[in-house]
Amino acid sequence: MRTSVLLSRGAAPTALVDAELDDPRPHEVVVRIEAVGVCHTDLATRRALGDRPAVLGHEGCGIVERLGADVDTLALGDRVVISYAHCGRCAQCRAGHPAYCALATTLNNAGRRPDGTPTLRVDGAPVFGAFFGQSSFATAALADARSCVPVGDTPPWVAAPLGCGFLTGAGAVLNVLRPGHGDRLLVVGGGAVGSAAVLTALSEGAEVVVAEPVAARRELAARFGAVTVASLDDPIPAVTHALDTTGRPELISRALTLLEPRGTLAVVGLGPATAPIDVRDLMLRGLRLRGCVEGDADPSLLVPELIGRYEKGVLPLDELVTTYGLGDFDRAVAEQRSGRALKAVLLPGG
Structure with missing residues (x-):
């Protein structure tokens, strides 16, 4: 399917371009991104990749639009926050500590699926994607259903940073x-x-x-x-x-x-x-x-707990957020660094 992505090339200005998103595998879903947080890890990875074209973003929140054939934990139309990828099978995952998954590096930082296949192409050429299992600086992202946590009617700009920064x-x-x-x-x-x-x-x-x-x-x-x-x-x-x-x-x-x-x-x-x-x-x-790492949290458990506290008014996470359009990434980063914004969140529809 077609999507618009924020393409990064080292220190050069980011560019909003069209891209091809791969079809979901049986365990994957496509999420139409409503909001995505900007995290220090995005910026550090951008520097580390140099001029290699990449689509980053790992605090996505949005609406499930397509389901892989084996996905039965989510429904079309669910609003979900996408957190880090984990295998769900290793000893750490089974013990309730998925942030220390044995396959964490492969699943989150390889730029492709574990089998080496790309999830994103720009002008027909594969680019670094699947960042933290999502690459959500985009209008749509591909993610493992295991990484998606339903958040109900929570505003997406509040829920998005629960994928990493607020969770941590x-x-x-x-x-x-x-x-x-x-x-x-x-x-x-x-x-x-x-x-x-x-x-x-x-x-x-x-x-x-x-x-x-x-x-x-x-x-x-x-x-x-x-x-x-x-x-x-x-x-x-x-x-x-x-x-x-x-x-x-x-x-x-x-x-x-x-x-x-x-x-x-x-x-x-x-x-x-x-x-x-x-x-x-x-x-x-x-x-x-x-x-x-990642607050030693199982997102499927901690995200609902934090949303509950937010809804009760004891965790005013909305007061930490400043929103920007998806194409305003460079301004968002500058204002976050200067202290003008505490947590920058990009809105693809804004």
Whole structure:
């Protein structure tokens, strides 16, 4: 079928072009995209691919338009959010931790299906697609039915970031750190992931401190009820839990020093491979350092939970979102980087 896609070629401006989307295999569906979030991972992958033509986007939300022959978990007309791809069969998937699927890299980052076949063609030539099992910077995307979670009447621009960014921040709080009443969480970085974590921790009754250099992001976090500082060098009360969303080694090391004994730091930001860690301090104070991918979440379980909190008014995710047309990708990225937008969401119909 025909679709319009946002084609990326390294640092060059993105271009909205026509493309051919492959027919769905028996386990796949075609989703007409209504909204798609812009994530840091899209930008990092764009840089890594250089001039190789690619269609990215991995926080898609839209209406199921075509069903593969074996799909019985979805119906035509369902609004779904598309999350990361996972096999559903390996030990980690069966244990309820699909973010650590044995085939995660192959399914999400190869640019094609696992059997090597492309899902997208531009001018008849295959391009890098199937990103996170979807490539949803487009008017339509092909995805495994397993990756699609029905979201009912939730506005698509609110639901879309639940595919990755909001899922990561909220999941890190609920599945890994688990702060509650009487606990204090330090969130390092007040972007989309950090802000979703802030809202989730507050909804759990925890106190929250946010370290963020951008004033507009600090103001938003303060409005929600968090204490804010511009830097980890500012005075910060002792914290029981910490979440780093930046991936910056010096901030990870500093956050560990701010933890109370037996405190836990979770890291969700992807940065340099090494960081200086005081192992003696880690041992003597009983600290825990946890990695966390996709909030260690099963999207089919956590997405409905977060939507429920949104509908009850305790998780105002809509206040984190700024919308743009699909062709306004470069402006959306610039405004997200400047702090003018916290979470940019593209609307193919806008």
